[in-house]
Amino acid sequence: MLTYSFEDIKPEPLYLHLYKCIKNDILNGVLLPKTKLPSKRSFAKNLGVSNITVENAYAQLQAEGYIYSVPKKGFYVTEIPKAVHKIKDQQTEKNIKKHIQNSYIDVSNQYEVDLVSNRTHTDNFPFSIWAKLMREIISEKSSELMEKSPWGGIMELRSAISTHLKQFRNIEVEPEQIITGAGTEYLYTLIIQLLGYNKIYAVEDPGYKKVAQIYKSNNVACEYIPIDNSGIIIEELEKHHADIAHISPSHHYPTGIVTPISRRYEILGWASREKGRYIIEDDYDSEFRLAGRPIPTLQSIDVMECVIYINTFTKSLAPTIRISYMVLPKKLLERFYDKLSFYSCTISNFEQYTLARFIKDGYFEKHINRMRNYYKNVHNKLMKAIKNSKLADISTISEEGSGLHFLLKIQTELSDKEYIEICRRNKINVSCLSQYYNEDNDNNIDRQHILIVNYSGIRLEDVSRTVELLCRPIL
C-alpha cells in the first residue's frame, strides 16, 4: 500500500500534507492513470491518521480532478494530459521591463516646462476642502457608501450637475438625463454602443487625437472632417456620409476656434435632415473661457433632441478625479435604459457624494472663479513676456478667446520637427498645429511653424523661464 511519512512536516493540516504527497505522485507519474487508491479506512490505518484526514485529502483531490470516484468501488487516478513546456521568450522579458518604465514615466516630469499635456496644476486644487468633504461623507454616509450606485450615478450628484448646468451653461435638463461615468473616454464607448456600430463617426481635423483613437479602437468607421474658421464644415460632413458628428463648438482644440451661432444652427440643421444623425458636443474645458459670457451650447438650442452633451471634472478639478458625465436627449434616454442600463456605474459612490457636496456647497463655483483669475494672470504675464522677448518680431499670436491655450506662429527656417526637438533638448515640451492633422502635409504652409501653447500647466513664477526656453531654437 501507498505510504507517506508524516514526520517533520510543515505546520499544516495533515490532510493537506497527504493531498500534496498524492498529487505529486500523480503529476510525477508514480501513480499511473486508472490506478485504484487505497480505501479510506485501510489507508488511514496504514498511515496512522484519522479516517477524516484521508477523506479530506481525497475530497480535495477529487474536487481538483486528480482522482475520480466509481460508486461502490473507490477512487481512481485521473488521466491528466501532459502540460506543454514553458517557452522562455527573452525578447518579451526585455519588453516587459520597458513597459514597467513606460507605465510609470510621467511625461510632465521629464521636462522643466510642459506645454503639451493640458492638465491643470495640482497646486491650485482646493485639497483641504476636498479632504474635509471626504471626511464628512465618511462619517455621515456610512450606510449609503456601501450601497451600489444606480447605473447613471447617485441622484445627489446628478441633481448638483443639473443645477450647475442651468446656472453656468443655460442647459435645462432633468437630473435623470445625466449619465455619469469614469472619464469621457468611457462615456464615448457607451455612446458607440448606444448609437450603433454601423454608424459613421466624424471627428474634427485637426483635432484632439484621442477621440479618433477611441473610435478606431472600438471598431467603428471614423472620418476626419476639415474645419474652417467657424468650425466643422457641413458640406464635408455630408460628403463623408457622417452620421454622428463629434465636435467641440465652444472650444476647439487645438485651434481655439469658437463656432458662431449661425454655424451652430447649420450643424443642428444637418443633424435634423436625416434620421439617426446625432451631435456629440464635447464641452471639455468650457469653464475656462476667459473672456465674455459663455457661448450658448448646441444642447441648449437643440429642439430636435439630437445633441449629446458631454463634459468632465477631470480637467476642471484634478486629473485624479475621474468623473465625467453626458446629457442624453430624452428620446435617447429611453434607448439607453433598454440597451445599456445593465452596466454598473463606473464611479465609486464615495467620490460621487464628495463631488456632489463640493458642487452643492458652492466650492466648485469658487474654484472655477479662482482658477479663471489665476489663468488670466498667467495668460497676461505670458503675453507680456513674449512681447518683450526675441519672439516679438518674428511671431504672431492667435487666440480665439477660448480655453487655456493659444497658437504662436513663428517665422523660422526650422521645420516643426526640428523646432520641437530643439525645444525638448532644452527641457521644454511643446507641440505644433501640424501634428494635430490626420495626415502630415508638409507642403501646406498654413499649418507649419505654429506652436500650441497650453499654459494651464505653467506656474505664474515659471512664465519668464518658459518664454526664455521657447526662444532657444531661434537664438
Added chain:
Amino acid sequence: MLTYSFEDIKPEPLYLHLYKCIKNDILNGVLLPKTKLPSKRSFAKNLGVSNITVENAYAQLQAEGYIYSVPKKGFYVTEIPKAVHKIKDQQTEKNIKKHIQNSYIDVSNQYEVDLVSNRTHTDNFPFSIWAKLMREIISEKSSELMEKSPWGGIMELRSAISTHLKQFRNIEVEPEQIITGAGTEYLYTLIIQLLGYNKIYAVEDPGYKKVAQIYKSNNVACEYIPIDNSGIIIEELEKHHADIAHISPSHHYPTGIVTPISRRYEILGWASREKGRYIIEDDYDSEFRLAGRPIPTLQSIDVMECVIYINTFTKSLAPTIRISYMVLPKKLLERFYDKLSFYSCTISNFEQYTLARFIKDGYFEKHINRMRNYYKNVHNKLMKAIKNSKLADISTISEEGSGLHFLLKIQTELSDKEYIEICRRNKINVSCLSQYYNEDNDNNIDRQHILIVNYSGIRLEDVSRTVELLCRPIL
C-alpha cells in the same frame, strides 16, 4: 440709430444688458441680416454709456456669431438659419418619469429576502477600518492624490494584488501584468479591443447573462457553449469555431461546477492548438470557496500565455468599491501597451491607495477569513432549516462546494415561472436554473424546478424566515 433703455435693468453689467437687447432684436428679426450696426463711439454716445460697454457687447455678439466685422467698415448682423420647432412628445415625457423610478429602484429593497442578486451584505464590510485608511491616505498622500494614475493603475495597488495572488491563488505575476479598471464589465470591453472584433467569443451556457450581454453590446460574435459536469465542452468550442473562451472554471455560475484539473489541461490544450485562441478566466467569487483548498487556476498552470485572469473586489468587499483587475500574459501586455495604453485608468487613485493599504496591512485577508466563517454559518443554518422544513421530502440540494450559492431541485407541479411568481408575491426574490440558459427549453426536464439559492445576501437571523418564504408555493 438703435436705442435701448438702460433704466430699471437687472443688476447686471451694462454691456450684458446691451448684448441681450441686440441679440433679441437679431433673433426676433428686428435687426435684419447684413444690417450695419452703429459705430462703437457714436452708439455709446447715443446710449449714454462708455465706449468700453459697447465694445464688450459687440465682442460678445461677435464671439457668439450674431454679428461679424468687416475690417475698416464695422459690424454687421449675421444671417442666422431659423431654428426648427420644438416637438413635444407626451409619450417620451411619460417614459422619462418611468426611468426616473427605474433608475432608483433597488431590487433588493423590493423584497424581504433576495436570493437573486448575489451581493454581499454591507453589514459585514469593515467600514470603520476602511474609513480609517481613507483618512490616513487623505493626510499622508495629498500630493500623490492629485497626480493622474498610470494607465494600468498605481504601482502600490498592483504590487499588493500581485502579492495577494501569490499567497491565495498561487499565481505568480509581475505587478506590471496587472491592469486595474472600474469593474470587470469595463475590463471585458478592453479585452475585446485588445483581442479583436473579428474573433468569436464563447460563453458558458448556462451562465451569467451579463457576460454575453456585454459581448453583444460591443458588437462581437458571441456563441453559447454547453457545459457538462466538468465545465465547458471542448468539442463544442471547436464546433462553434470559438477563438476566445470566457469561462469560470473555479466557480461556475449558476451550477457551481468546478472544472477538474484534467479538463483544465484540455482547455489549455484547446487554446494552444491554434494561434490567437485565448481563455478569459473569470475568477469572480473564488475567495469564498468554503471547503478545502482553492483549486489551481488556469492562469497558474498555463505555460503558453493564453490565459487572461480576471477578478474583482466589488464582490469580495462591497458593491461600491468598483475596482477590478486582469492579469495579462506577458505577450499580450506588449500589445496592450501599444494599442490601449492611451486610455486613462478609470479608478480614482484615492480608492486605489486605500485598497492597496487595505490589502498590504492584512485587512483584506482578515475580512475574507471572517466572511468565510460567516458564510459557513449561514450555509449550515440554511441546510438545517431546509432539512426541518416542508421542503425536506420533496427537494434535493446539489452543491459543488464552491461559491455562495447552491441548487435546490424541487418536486413540484408548478412551472418555474409560477414558482417564481408566487415567491415574489411573498416578497422573496428567487431565480431558476432554466433562466440562465440561452434559450428557454421547457421540454428539457433536467433544467426545470431547480431554484438557485444565493445566500450571500441573507443575514444569519433571516435564515429561518427565508426557508419559510421558500416553502410558500408548495403549501
